[in-house]
Structures are given as C-alpha cells and as structure tokens.
Amino acid sequence: MDAAGHPALLIVDTISSLGCMDYRHDEWGVDVMVCASQKGLMLPPGLGMNAVSPRALEASTSATLPRSYWAWDPVLTMNERGFFPYTPPTNLLYGLEEALAMLLAEGLDNVFARHHRFAEATRTAVRSWGLELCCRNPEEYSDSVTAVWMPDGHDADALRELILDRFDMSLGKGLGKVEGRVFRIGHLGDLNELMLAGTLCGVEMGLGLAGVPHEKEGVAAALSYLASTANA
Amino acid sequence: MDAAGHPALLIVDTISSLGCMDYRHDEWGVDVMVCASQKGLMLPPGLGMNAVSPRALEASTSATLPRSYWAWDPVLTMNERGFFPYTPPTNLLYGLEEALAMLLAEGLDNVFARHHRFAEATRTAVRSWGLELCCRNPEEYSDSVTAVWMPDGHDADALRELILDRFDMSLGKGLGKVEGRVFRIGHLGDLNELMLAGTLCGVEMGLGLAGVPHEKEGVAAALSYLASTANA
Amino acid sequence: MDAAGHPALLIVDTISSLGCMDYRHDEWGVDVMVCASQKGLMLPPGLGMNAVSPRALEASTSATLPRSYWAWDPVLTMNERGFFPYTPPTNLLYGLEEALAMLLAEGLDNVFARHHRFAEATRTAVRSWGLELCCRNPEEYSDSVTAVWMPDGHDADALRELILDRFDMSLGKGLGKVEGRVFRIGHLGDLNELMLAGTLCGVEMGLGLAGVPHEKEGVAAALSYLASTANA
Amino acid sequence: MDAAGHPALLIVDTISSLGCMDYRHDEWGVDVMVCASQKGLMLPPGLGMNAVSPRALEASTSATLPRSYWAWDPVLTMNERGFFPYTPPTNLLYGLEEALAMLLAEGLDNVFARHHRFAEATRTAVRSWGLELCCRNPEEYSDSVTAVWMPDGHDADALRELILDRFDMSLGKGLGKVEGRVFRIGHLGDLNELMLAGTLCGVEMGLGLAGVPHEKEGVAAALSYLASTANA
Numbered sequence: 001m002d003a004a005g006h007p008a009l010l011i012v013d014t015i016s017s018l019g020c021m022d023y024r025h026d027e028w029g030v031d032v033m034v035c036a037s038q039k040g041l042m043l044p045p046g047l048g049m050n051a052v053s054p055r056a057l058e059a060s061t062s063a064t065l066p067r068s069y070w071a072w073d074p075v076l077t078m079n080e081r082g083f084f085p086y087t088p089p090t091n092l093l094y095g096l097e098e099a100l101a102m103l104l105a106e107g108l109d110n111v112f113a114r115h116h117r118f119a120e121a122t123r124t125a126v127r128s129w130g131l132e133l134c135c136r137n138p139e140e141y142s143d144s145v146t147a148v149w150m151p152d153g154h155d156a157d158a159l160r161e162l163i164l165d166r167f168d169m170s171l172g173k174g175l176g177k178v179e180g181r182v183f184r185i186g187h188l189g190d191l192n193e194l195m196l197a198g199t200l201c202g203v204e205m206g207l208g209l210a211g212v213p214h215e216k217e218g219v220a221a222a223l224s225y226l227a228s229t230a231n232a
Numbered sequence: 233m234d235a236a237g238h239p240a241l242l243i244v245d246t247i248s249s250l251g252c253m254d255y256r257h258d259e260w261g262v263d264v265m266v267c268a269s270q271k272g273l274m275l276p277p278g279l280g281m282n283a284v285s286p287r288a289l290e291a292s293t294s295a296t297l298p299r300s301y302w303a304w305d306p307v308l309t310m311n312e313r314g315f316f317p318y319t320p321p322t323n324l325l326y327g328l329e330e331a332l333a334m335l336l337a338e339g340l341d342n343v344f345a346r347h348h349r350f351a352e353a354t355r356t357a358v359r360s361w362g363l364e365l366c367c368r369n370p371e372e373y374s375d376s377v378t379a380v381w382m383p384d385g386h387d388a389d390a391l392r393e394l395i396l397d398r399f400d401m402s403l404g405k406g407l408g409k410v411e412g413r414v415f416r417i418g419h420l421g422d423l424n425e426l427m428l429a430g431t432l433c434g435v436e437m438g439l440g441l442a443g444v445p446h447e448k449e450g451v452a453a454a455l456s457y458l459a460s461t462a463n464a
Numbered sequence: 465m466d467a468a469g470h471p472a473l474l475i476v477d478t479i480s481s482l483g484c485m486d487y488r489h490d491e492w493g494v495d496v497m498v499c500a501s502q503k504g505l506m507l508p509p510g511l512g513m514n515a516v517s518p519r520a521l522e523a524s525t526s527a528t529l530p531r532s533y534w535a536w537d538p539v540l541t542m543n544e545r546g547f548f549p550y551t552p553p554t555n556l557l558y559g560l561e562e563a564l565a566m567l568l569a570e571g572l573d574n575v576f577a578r579h580h581r582f583a584e585a586t587r588t589a590v591r592s593w594g595l596e597l598c599c600r601n602p603e604e605y606s607d608s609v610t611a612v613w614m615p616d617g618h619d620a621d622a623l624r625e626l627i628l629d630r631f632d633m634s635l636g637k638g639l640g641k642v643e644g645r646v647f648r649i650g651h652l653g654d655l656n657e658l659m660l661a662g663t664l665c666g667v668e669m670g671l672g673l674a675g676v677p678h679e680k681e682g683v684a685a686a687l688s689y690l691a692s693t694a695n696a
Numbered sequence: 697m698d699a700a701g702h703p704a705l706l707i708v709d710t711i712s713s714l715g716c717m718d719y720r721h722d723e724w725g726v727d728v729m730v731c732a733s734q735k736g737l738m739l740p741p742g743l744g745m746n747a748v749s750p751r752a753l754e755a756s757t758s759a760t761l762p763r764s765y766w767a768w769d770p771v772l773t774m775n776e777r778g779f780f781p782y783t784p785p786t787n788l789l790y791g792l793e794e795a796l797a798m799l800l801a802e803g804l805d806n807v808f809a810r811h812h813r814f815a816e817a818t819r820t821a822v823r824s825w826g827l828e829l830c831c832r833n834p835e836e837y838s839d840s841v842t843a844v845w846m847p848d849g850h851d852a853d854a855l856r857e858l859i860l861d862r863f864d865m866s867l868g869k870g871l872g873k874v875e876g877r878v879f880r881i882g883h884l885g886d887l888n889e890l891m892l893a894g895t896l897c898g899v900e901m902g903l904g905l906a907g908v909p910h911e912k913e914g915v916a917a918a919l920s921y922l923a924s925t926a927n928a
Contacts, residue, residue: 038551687915
C-alpha cells in the first residue's frame with residue numbers, strides 16, 4: 001500500500017494472533033487493529049480491543065455510516081478519565097492485567113518462540129500422518145492454529161464429532177468454502193508440551209477410529225521434535 | 233483372618249483407591265477404613281474419613297492409647313446432630329457433595345472400568361518401553377498408580393526432576409526402600425484419555441532426554457489400546 | 465399506543481429490572497426487549513439479550529440502517545442449531561443457567577417481593593434522613609435502584625467519592641442533567657437484608673462525614689421496616 | 697512463670713488472634729504456639745501451624761506420650777528440604793502466601809488497629825443495647841470476637857437460630873458452661889466497616905424479633921463511633 005501510495009486504511013485482525021506471534025502496530029503502519037480476549041490473551045470471551053491510528057481517527061470524523069456502540073469518540077473521551085461509556089466487564093479487565101503480567105513474565109520473545117515450536121510440532125505431526133496442510137505457503141503458516149485437509153471422500157465434521165464424542169476434545173471447524181473439508185487444531189494461549197501432545201494423540205486416535213487413511217507416525221514425530229527442542 | 237479365627241481388627245487404607253476401584257466395607261468385613269479427599273474423590277487435600285465397624289467401636293472403648301483429636305466418640309456424638317466437634321472444612325464438604333454426585337452420575341461401574349482401562353493403557357506403555365513394572369503379580373496391579381523400575385544404573389529421581397523441569401509434570405517418587413529405583417505414574421481421579429496420553433508422552437520424552445534405554449513404542453501402544461477400547 | 469392505533473414498535477429496556485420486577489413480554493405486547501447479564505441476573509457483564517416480536521422481525525427485513533453484529537438473522541439461524549454466529553461467552557451461559565435456577569428456586573414472586581421490600585426499606589431510609597427521592601411519582605418507583613436528591617449546595621459526587629474512599633462502597637452517579645445533583649443506591653440482584661443494612665449504614669455515615677444536613681434516623685427506620693416485614 | 701521460676705512450658709492458642717492482635721512469640725518467651733488458617737489468616741480451615749521454642753523441642757525428645765501425626769521431628773526434617781512428611785494442602789499454602797501478602801500490604805499495625813476499632817464499635821453497640829459483655833475486665837477484651845450475655849430468662853441459642861433463619865447470619869455459640877447464656881459476634885479477618893455494620897443491624901433486628909429487652913441504640917452508637925474514627 002505504501003509503494004502504491006494508496007490512501008486506504010490498513011486494518012489488521014489480530015484476534016487469533018495477539019500474544020502468539022509478533023505484531024507491531026506502529027512500526028507496520030497499521031491503522032486499525034481488532035483484537036479480543038479469548039485467544040492468545042488467555043481469558044474468557046468478552047473483551048474486544050482496538051488500536052487506532054491518528055489517520056483512522058481523522059477518517060472517523062467524516063465517516064457517514066451511522067454508529068453508536070461502535071463509535072470511538074465516547075470511549076476515548078471516557079478513557080481519559082479512567083472510565084468507559086458503557087458498563088465494562090471489570091472482572092475481565094482484572095483478568096487482562098494478570099494475563100499481561102504472565103506474558104511479560106515469560107517474556108514476549110519466549111511466548112512467540114513457544115507458539116512457533118508448538119506449531120512446528122503440529123505441522124510435523126500432520127505431515128507424518130500423510131495429510132496435507134491447508135496453508136501451502138510456509139511463509140504464511142499460522143503459529144496459532146493449523147488447518148488440515150481431509151483426504152477426498154472423508155468428512156472433516158464427522159471426524160470432529162467422533163473426537164468430541166470419544167475423547168471430549170473439540171477441534172475447530174472448516175469455515176466457509178472449506179466447511180467439511182478441513183479441521184483445525186488450535187495450539188495457542190495457555191498451552192504446554194503435554195497438553196499439545198495429548199491433543200495430537202486425540203487426533204491420531206480419531207483418524208484411526210474414523211477410518212481416515214493415515215500413517216500412525218504423527219504423534220511420534222511430534223514428540224521427537226518437541227524432545228529435541230526442549231530447553232536444557 | 234476369618235479362616236484362622238483371628239480376633240485382630242482388619243484395617244484398610246483406601247486413600248489411593250476409593251472412587252477408583254471396587255471397595256466393599258461391610259461385605260468384606262472391614263473394621264476400620266481410612267480415606268482422604270485428594271485422590272479418587274477429586275478434591276484438594278483436607279478431609280480424612282473413617283468407616284468403622286461396631287467391633288472396632290467396641291474395641292475403642294477399652295483401648296488405652298491416649299487420644300483426643302483421633303477419638304471417635306466426640307465425632308459420632310456431634311455428627312448425630314449434624315455437627316463436628318472441631319471446625320470442619322465446610323468448603324470441602326460442599327466439594328465432596330459435588331464429587332460424589334459426579335461419581336454417581338458417571339456410575340460407579342463406569343468409574344471403575346475407566347480407571348482399569350487407563351491403568352491397562354499405562355502398563356501397556358511401560359511394557360512397550362521395555363521397562364519393568366514394580367508390581368510383579370497381575371492380581372495385585374493397582375488401577376490408581378503404576379510404579380516403574382528404572383534400569384540399573386539410572387536414577388528415578390533424576391528422571392523425575394528432568395520431566396518436572398522440561399514438561400512441568402510431577403511424577404510420584406519411589407518411597408522407602410525403592411527410593412531412586414522407582415517412579416510412579418498416577419492415573420486416577422478426574423482424568424480422561426487425552427490427559428493420560430499427554431502424561432505418557434511426557435514420560436516417553438523424558439526417558440529419551442535422560443538417556444534411559446527404552447523402546448520408543450510406549451505411547452503408540454497405549455494409543456492403540458485406548459483407541460481399540462474407546463466407547464462407540 | 466394500542467389506544468392510539470399507532471404502528472410504532474414498543475421497545476423496553478429491562479437491563480435494571482429483569483429478575484427484579486415483573487415483566488411480561490408477550491402479554492404487554494412488547495416488540496423488542498433489551499437486557500443484560502449484570503443486574504438482576506446476578507452475573508458479570510458480558511451477555512446482552514433480546515426478546516423480539518414477530519412484528520419487529522418483520523420490520524427488520526425492510527430496515528435500511530446498515531448493521532452486521534446487531535443483525536438478528538444470523539443469530540436466529542445459528543441458534544436453531546444450538547450455535548452462535550460469533551464466539552459466545554460460554555462461561556456466562558453456564559452462569560446464566562445457574563442464575564435462572566437460583567431465581568426459580570426462590571420463586572419469581574418471592575424474588576419480586578424481596579426487591580420491593582428492599583426498595584421500600586431504602587425509600588424509608590431516604591425519607592427519614594429528610595432527603596428527597598428523585599422519583600416523585602410513587603407509581604413509578606423503581607424496586608432496583610433509588611436515586612436521591614442532594615440538598616442544594618451539596619455535591620453528590622463529592623459524597624460518592626468520600627463514601628468510596630472511607631467505606632469502600634461505590635454508589636451510582638447521577639447521569640445526564642442530574643449529574644452531581646443525585647446519587648443512586650442500588651438494591652437488586654444477589655442481596656439480602658444485612659447487605660442492604662450495611663449499604664444504608666454507609667450512606668448515613670457518609671452523609672455525616674460530608675456535612676450534608678440530614679436526620680440520623682434513616683438506618684433505624686429501615687431496620688424497623690425490615691424487622692416488621694421479616695418472614696416468620 | 698518467669699517470676700516463679702517455674703519450668704513449665706508456656707503454650708499459647710492464637711487460633712482466633714493471629715493476624716488480629718499483636719503476638720510476639722520470641723519476645724514473650726512462648727514455647728508452643730498453636731494456630732490455624734480459618735480466622736485472622738482469612739483462609740478456609742485446613743492448615744494447623746505451630747511455632748516451637750528450642751526448649752519445647754528439647755522437652756519433646758524425652759516426652760513419652762505416643763505420637764505419630766503430632767510428632768514434630770518428621771515435619772522439621774522434611775521442611776528443611778522444602779517438603780512435608782504427609783500430603784500437604786498445597787492450595788492452602790498458596791492461599792497463605794496471598795493472605796500474608798495482604799496483611800503485610802495493609803501493614804500489621806493497621807491490621808491490629810482495624811480489629812481494635814471494629815471490636816470497640818461492637819462493644820459500644822452491646823453497651824448501647826443495654827446488654828452486658830461476657831468479659832468484665834477491659835484489659836482482657838478480645839479484638840476478634842465479642843461474647844454477649846443474654847438477659848435472664850432469654851435463650852441465646854433461640855436468638856441465634858432466629859437470626860440465622862431470618863437474616864442468614866450465623867452467630868457464635870456460647871461454649872461449655874455459658875451455653876445458651878451467651879452469643880458471640882465475630883469481627884475478625886477480611887472485614888470492613890459496612891460488613892460489621894450489617895452484622896450489628898442483624899443482631900439489633902434479631903433482638904427485637906426475639907423479644908429480648910434492649911435499647912434500639914446499638915447500631916446508631918456503633919455508626920457514630922465508626923464515623924468519628926474513619927480515616928480522613
């Protein structure tokens with residue numbers, strides 16, 4: 001956009017990535033960032049957050065779309081005095097304070113490295129099952145969630161239902177045009193090696209029980225990767 | 233004891249088994265049962281419980297060991313009116329009510345079957361690692377915890393420390409004369425397939441990192457067993 | 465509106481009243497009801513709820529105001545299958561289930577009577593302090609919250625700040641044109657006699673410390689009322 | 697004891713006073729202090745604590761009373777390595793850490809002053825009701841709990857039951873020879889002015905409903921005292 005000299009505002013959805021992968025609002029020249037509490041910030045759903053550039057604020061003064069709850073002005077005005085224009089979920093604000101303290105105590109670089117390592121372990125498992133990643137371009141891999149193609153003739157939602165039913169684990173659904181073709185493995189937030197390992201075990205057992213053709217090598221490969229990258 | 237006509241009282245420690253394996257106080261003629269809240273009853277530590285036979289109560293009337301807190305009489309007297317002779321941990325009593333409701337909702341037979349299945353999966357993993365169970369007699373296997381011998385020349389506590397350090401998982405210590413020779417894997421209480429699978433993954437990775445000779449087949453064997461025995 | 469034969473939709477804000485005072489959506493012919501979790505439903509903020517009449521749904525099909533998050537259609541469609549179009553605060557939905565069970569266990573008539581009794585006790589205290597209720601028409605008294613006029617020359621927000629500072633109690637602010645002239649005493653939700661009594665004690669002590677002219681009779685009058693109306 | 701040169705050990709029960717009133721184990725030459733978690737330490741019941749002098753330890757080496765759970769040696773030995781000889785209530789140890797942080801953040805002098813002020817407010821209320829304190833010697837007043845004599849012919853336990861039934865408040869029972877003659881008002885731990893005020897309101901309403909002769913001046917007197925001593 002900079003190269004093209006285009007005046008459009010740059011909007012970034014960080015809902016599934018903030019607190020998981022590097023994000024630099026100012027440095028990257030983002031105008032509006034949208035986030036929420038329930039992923040990398042490790043809280044229940046209930047907080048939506050925006051970071052807004054001066055250019056976006058300026059644009060909002062002449063925007064004509066009717067808005068009330070979504071208007072930034074009352075929030076900015078009230079925030080200056082430490083308040084909100086509407087009833088805030090105070091409990092989640094305390095939770096956010098604690099979540100941020102936890103992320104900073106671990107160190108953001110360590111947090112990002114942990115997410116990358118768990119994502120690599122998951123992608124290793126997927127490849128070792130002989131399944132295909134939904135994302136074809138390694139530069140665009142997500143360190144928060146891994147979407148997996150089902151082999152032709154197999155229904156991702158039937159697999160998801162079986163795994164929920166037998167092992168009490170809820171995998172993500174394929175959304176939009178990949179519905180039924182893809183399932184998603186989340187690996188973000190308050191997660192450690194053994195929780196991830198248990199997750200991959202659930203997928204491997206589920207693939208077997210659902211009769212989905214695969215190599216039973218995914219868990220073993222992920223464990224090798226996790227062990228070889230464990231901190232001394 | 234019955235066969236020998238011996239008058240001794242029969243005391244059973246069910247701390248690690250109540251709510252995990254079948255126990256029949258009256259039918260088995262047990263005189264004193266000792267239990268606690270923190271294992272199969274799925275609560276924090278803090279409640280100690282006794283079931284006491286008429287014969288044991290009778291014996292206590294002429295027992296000469298000085299006792300005060302441990303005396304049964306004041307408890308029985310106060311319990312009749314719904315009270316305790318000392319400050320009770322009311323919060324844990326509410327927790328116990330909920331824990332018992334959970335066990336009964338699952339059905340005791342199902343609870344016992346679940347513990348047996350998880351224990352079998354664990355023993356399958358141990359054998360597949362090429363390691364030896366501490367318990368040699370299958371009739372005496374515990375469905376709550378599995379103790380594993382370390383190969384000669386390897387220290388169980390060094391392994392336990394490595395696993396705690398790298399994977400934030402605390403395995404049980406060998407007690408008494410098997411200290412350092414044995415580690416224990418707990419598989420009881422509020423546990424499901426994937427938590428157990430994560431546990432076994434942690435042990436398998438730990439064995440590798442600690443340089444303990446083993447076959448990397450334990451997790452795979454346990455997953456096969458768990459998948460083949462999963463409810464349809 | 466019925467008498468006038470006016471076609472406007474009737475919208476009712478029950479945020480501060482649902483679960484406190486009688487409300488009859490269908491019987492009263494309400495078209496849109498707006499509610500939230502954090503008052504009479506005794507939960508943290510985070511759930512907004514609508515009850516919508518067929519006539520309002522019909523009107524929404526031809527409404528031209530741009531809307532996305534606020535649109536009813538996706539919610540209705542997804543709800544039919546037990547889902548939400550956006551990430552729901554599952555924790556609050558479990559809380560709502562428990563809150564409704566508590567209200568039904570007490571009995572809605574008892575819940576409403578309790579709120580009325582506490583409101584009467586509060587209004588009795590206000591009158592006995594020699595202060596004036598903001599609401600002049602007894603038919604319009606709220607059983608959820610009581611707004612109180614400050615005597616001329618006294619600042620409601622200074623009183624609120626003093627009470628917060630000395631007694632850790634946060635009273636409601638006068639909103640809009642009564643800002644600084646009015647403070648509000650909430651008496652709704654998970655509240656019993658002694659919590660209300662403590663609240664009124666805080667106001668009475670605060671009035672004294674802030675030098676607001678008043679009779680020190682409010683707490684005594686409220687206690688007399690509460691005692692004379694206590695269940696046998 | 698020092699004056700008499702008596703060799704007996706000095707044992708102090710601080711269960712209801714630690715964290716409420718000044719206590720100086722070493723300075724006062726106490727040999728054994730007994731405490732628990734559920735009063736001034738603001739935790740659920742479940743932790744018992746001892747402070748033990750070298751002289752008491754010495755005495756224990758030659759004591760002949762059979763003991764096992766109550767023996768100090770295994771605790772001291774294990775504590776040196778950061779462990780306990782029996783399963784500890786880890787959750788309460790974390791709670792204790794937080795409780796101590798709260799007490800130190802408030803400042804022990806402030807904590808003691810707060811308890812003294814609340815106790816004075818309570819004693820003021822009792823006198824203003826025209827009732828008699830159980831403790832006749834002001835030097836021995838407790839800042840944790842206030843025991844109150846019932847007028848002749850009135851049953852303390854009937855009053856307690858009425859207050860529990862109508863106002864959901866549980867007052868302490870008279871123990872031993874003052875059973876039925878005395879009720880106790882606790883005012884310790886995590887308590888603020890308005891919680892205490894609500895408590896006294898409950899007693900005043902209960903006295904009225906139970907037909908116990910009293911002046912309705914207790915709450916008013918306590919509020920005057922609390923307001924006049926509130927921090928600026």
